Amino acid sequence: MSILYIDESGTDALKKSTDIREGNSKYFIMAGILIETKDLEDAFYRFDAIKDKYFKDKIFELKSSFKNLHFKEEYSKFNQNELKQTIKTEVYSAIQETNCLLFGVQINKVPLCDKGILKNKNETYHLAFLNILRAVLNYKKSHANNDNIIIMLDSRENQHNKRMYKLYREAVEQHSEQLKGFNSRDFSPTLNFVDSSYTFGVQLADFVAGALWRGVEKDDKKYSRMLKEKFPTNNGEFVKFSYIVVPEF
Template sequence: MSILYIDESGTDSLKKRTDPENGNSNFFVMAGVLIESTELENAFELYEEVKRKYFKNTIFELKSSLKKLNFKDDFKVSNSELKLMVKDDVYNVICNANCFTFGVQLNKVSLLENGKIKSKNEIYSLAFEQLLLAVQNFKKTTHYEQPIIVMLDSREKKHNERMYTLYRKAIENHRTNLKGFDGNEFSPTLNFVDSTFTFGVQLADFVAGALWRGVEQNDKTYSKKLKEKFPTTDSGKFIGYSYIICK
């Protein structure tokens, strides 16, 4: 069995080219981290080692935004320097762990202009569909036999119900429209977890954050570093295979 941890970065509201810059992002990114169950403990220990190194308490949700951090008192550098050190170490964990990463990049402006999305629900629905497609591409070409449990950060009930419905819609759309798609290879529903206690979701947040900053802010520092974790075709291609761009 394998677990696909999912998280996203960017806002899910529709965006027009003429909209003012009010915090609504141009891009929405969804990322997945796929780990076999036998590799979970090793990946967890790598991640916990980073938390033990920097923080007074390890039981908290470490996010790629690096806000509200309670560092140990014995560091002689500034908080901004510490944050960079934490980022470097977490992305090293992802690179060194035996896992695969997947991503979907949605250009909300062009998708709206081209009539490919008409509501914020369609943003999540499209992202789920394309992320499942990316994992399916990998499974088919590598004969990856592991059934996959899908996990997502739990929020308020209304949001969870919305995510549940949109994930089911993505599964059913693929069953109907995608030749060779076997929905039985994925968990039939999302498994909602508390990200405070679920390190895989925290890793997915860091992947999504790196991908989003790469396109939204043109900061590709960590997205380039993660490139090696995206499965590729025999010719070395990952765009359109494990990382799908929608525009």
């Protein structure tokens, strides 16, 4: 059995202009990190060791945005920006060394909005859920992988969770042709909402999504390049296989 932890980066709101001053991202990224249950303990301790090394309390949600951090006293005199970059590099190195697989969906909202394909922000998540599942199914089929997969997503307020659940189910039920092979034997039929403060896999998914988003939104590919080798490939290519760029039509 494996667990697919999912998180996203960027805003889901519609965007018809490339003006960055709007405060609404051009790209929406959904990322997944797939870990077999036998590898969970090793993955957890790699990540936990980093938090234990640098922070006063390691039981908190460490996000790639690096907000609201409380470092140990011995790091108080360090340059904060340099320290954050050091920790980020250690986190992405830990993901590199972990026995896991990565998946991603890239949605450029501007052309999709211009052509009327994205009409509301729910459709952003709908497309993302559909294609993250397609990416995982591509891998499962090509590698004859029969592991059952449980999907875990960061829990927020009840209204948001209900919205995510409905959009996930709609993506599955309305696109059965694109998701051939998707069934309860391979995937949990529902989303499982978890508290990310206590679920390290969701925190790692946040780091993956953050790296992918910065790579396309800000052209900062330092960390996305570190993760490239963790994406399954087909004939040496991961784009359109485990990393799906939603067509801009």
